[in-house]
Amino acid sequence: MRKMSPFEKELRDLAGKKINPLMSNHAVLRFRQRLGISKSELEEKYGEPPRIALTVPLFFNDLHFYTEENIGVENDIDVFKIHSGTGTFVIGKEEDDWKIITFYHKSRMKYD
Numbered sequence: 001m002r003k004m005s006p007f008e009k010e011l012r013d014l015a016g017k018k019i020n021p022l023m024s025n026h027a028v029l030r031f032r033q034r035l036g037i038s039k040s041e042l043e044e045k046y047g048e049p050p051r052i053a054l055t056v057p058l059f060f061n062d063l064h065f066y067t068e069e070n071i072g073v074e075n076d077i078d079v080f081k082i083h084s085g086t087g088t089f090v091i092g093k094e095e096d097d098w099k100i101i102t103f104y105h106k107s108r109m110k111y112d
Contacts, residue, residue, distance in 0.1 A: 007078040007093075008066060015060040021091050021098035023050045034087070034105035052100065054082050054089060074101065 004012070023031065028050060032042055042050055059065040060080070071080045077092040079101060087105040091098055 002063075004063060005078075008063070008071070010093075011056065011060045011066075011071070011080055012063075014056040016056065016058045018053055018055050019091075019098050020051045020053050021089075021100045023052065023100045024102070027089075027100040027103050030103045030105075034103065052089070054084070054091075056080075057082065077101070 023046070028042065031037075031050075032039065037045075046052055057070075060070075069081070071078075073079065074090065074092070077094075079090050079092040082089045082091060085106070087103055089103055090101045092101050093099070
């Protein structure tokens with residue numbers, strides 16, 4: 001069995017808990033485009049700066065579920081993905097704060 005990285009250990013400790021990540025500018029743009037909402041609607045619903053409450057999936061308790069579909073590296077940042085009803089949130093850590101790096105809307109996602 002392989003050793004867990006510090007990032008994976010942090011995810012294991014967060015499994016099943018709510019986080020409130022900040023949305024990056026890119027994520028805000030993608031979220032607004034894909035869901036067709038205005039900047040004022042986004043601020044009204046998620047605050048300024050926008051944060052979305054998400055629950056880290058329980059399966060991060062188990063190392064066997066750490067696949068490329070759920071965890072990886074993007075732009076030299078360790079990231080994990082939360083799949084929700086509307087799409088997929090790609091979340092990384094910037095300094096001490098979780099940040100949504102990008103958002104993929106479910107209708108635009110490609111499945112093989």
